[in-house]
C-alpha cells in the first residue's frame with residue numbers, strides 16, 4: 001500500500017533532476033527576450049547547468065528551494081512526515097550541488113544560482129537586473145534570492 005502523502009507523491013514525481021521546470025523556463029524567457037545567447041543542460045559540464053553563457057564564462061542553475069535547500073526560505077521547509085528520509089535526500093542534493101559548483105569554478109566557469117522563489121512575474125525587473133549585474137561583473141559565484149533572516153545572527 002502506498003502510504004505517501006499527496007505532497008510526497010508529487011514531490012517524488014517531480015524528481016530533483018527534473019529539467020524545464022517553470023522557474024527555469026521563466027529565466028530562459030527573460031534571457032531570450034534580452035538577447036542573451038545560451039545553451040541548455042550541457043552534459044559535459046558538472047551538474048549539467050540549466051543555462052550556459054560561454055560569452056560571459058557563466059553557468060546558471062535555477063534551483064528549486066525545496067530540493068536544493070534554500071537557506072531560510074519558507075519553501076525549503078521539510079514535510080512533517082518521513083523527516084529522516086527527506087533530510088537525508090536533501091542533504092545529499094546539497095552536497096552534490098557544492099561539489100558541482102566547486103568543480104565548475106575550478107574549470108574557470110563563473111556560477112550563478114537563481115533560487116526558484118525569486119522567479120516571480122512581479123519581480124521580473126529585479127531578477128533581470130541582478131542577472132545582468134552578475135554577467136557584467138567579475139564575481140565568481142553569486143546567489144539570487146538570498147533570504148535575509150534578521151532573527152538569526154549565526155549561519
Ligand SMILES: [Zn+2]
Pocket residue numbers: 065070073074075076115116117118145
Ligand atoms: Zn527560496
